Amino acid sequence: MDLTSKFTLNTSNYTNTLKMNDVISGNVPHTENVLYVPGIDKAAFMAALKALKENVSATVETTDEMIHTIDNGLAETNSNRFYRNGDAVKQVTNMNTLSSDMKGLMELFGQISEDRIAAAIDSYNSSLGALKRTTRKELLEDAAQEANGQKCKKTETSRAFYPNDGANHSYYNEEKNGTTKVVTKRYKSGVVSSDGKIEYITKVETYTWIQCSDNVSITEHRFREVGIDLPYSPSKIVDIDL
Amino acid sequence: MSELKKYDDNFLSESISNSSTIGSNADSISSDIQHFLHSVDPRVLGYFDADVTTKLNQYSTTMENDSDNMQHFGQWLNDTYDDYVQTVTKVKEIANSMDFNKVDSTINGVHGTEGKPKEEEEKKEEEEVLVLTPEEEEERKRKGLIGRRGSDGGEQNAFAEGGNGSIGGLQNNAASISRGSGNNTGSYASLVGLGVASVLEGVGALVEEAKEKKEAQERMADETLVEEEKKSSNDKDDSKEKEEKNDNVLLGMGIGLAAAAAAGKFVLSDDDKDEDEEKAIQKYMPQDFSNSDENKA
Structure with missing residues (x-):
């Protein structure tokens, strides 16, 4: 799942500034940039994580089996050249190192809780929506006060x-x-x-x-009536529920 | 001496192929991780436990290195297997070029009598065995003549040391032939003299053939000894001693001659492949016969 294109917007610089913990805890300044931060595509992320785990797990299982087959087979040769001399030991050790590394990787996967991540993404998206609404209104009020x-x-x-x-x-x-x-x-x-x-x-x-309204759309309309620019670019705003 | 080696050509060939697959799989894992890290929302990666993303990156790099190592492993296994196959092929070529019937004749004759007919040698030996008294036998031992009867050269060592039927006997015999210490006219000594020995390492194939020959010699020796027992039933002790001696001589000779065909470096296993010829000779040469000149004397 390629999400790269989703972050090629001009907002990319701000994406990383809005850490999940900061948004969830409300520790984010109410600036124009907040409006341009997209939510997290939970479905896409979870699908990518699941695909990674499944693909790697399957590959690891197959590969590990082949490694042990080779290791055991070479050991059975009872041979210096195939198993016991310096070069053989080095090569067989390298092969078994791969097996150990794959085991470590699978253990790391086990530490990544999909449920916990899914819940965190939901919380982030919800907090970000609220943050955007508040910020948008505040920006309009500030701009109207300045213009009036x-x-x-x-x-x-x-x-x-x-x-x-x-x-x-x-x-x-x-x-x-x-x-x-x-x-x-x-x-x-x-x-x-x-x-x-x-x-x-x-x-x-x-x-x-300009008298501001609780409905930001009405307020934005008044801005347009008097020919005052809005304090943000409405077309850049994404994922906001008015 | 190590245990018998077990080589499975199919397994080795398949392992070479599989090592490439393993390397590709490791590389695939590395790519999967990198793709994941670069395609998913970085905010979520940042939400992972502190070092999860770092570890994922590290594993990606590790898998890449492991993939490279597996490529080297496959190359090493391929080269090693090629070397093994070539060695076995050469040994078999040499072994096939040998006239084992001639070897048998020599072995049974014990005396290295230029390939005289087996029956004639057996008869001659029987006569000699019957003539020797225990005192004479002891005297010959003191003079170091046991196993040297009527013969010069490398086979003598096999007579003296090869009696245990072990690989050591085979190697000693091969060593003594290789050194060209005598005028033995056996065809294998000639082979060694021609430098065939410089090529070969003693590998399982030859050992197996030598063992087969040894078993054949044992059977023939048994038959001979049965007849001897019949003829010397009045002196069991003496006969038993001769039986053992003959058995030892025959076994050592049988293995030794076969080994000589593959000799040069008297290495019958990988364990010894790195030792040079002289070390091998010294290693397996019995002290009493380690100097061919002394043997001659």
């Missing part, structure tokens, strides 16, 4: 409000004062004229105003 109050690049020459009736009436004060949760601008000018029904504002200066 900034003077907008575009200026408006005039703006009419309908304080007394009409569809926009309910928005008048909120919009005018910039207290509404849905507006993305604040107006900094007094009423210049009014015909009784309509107030006209001229010499309009607008300022960014």
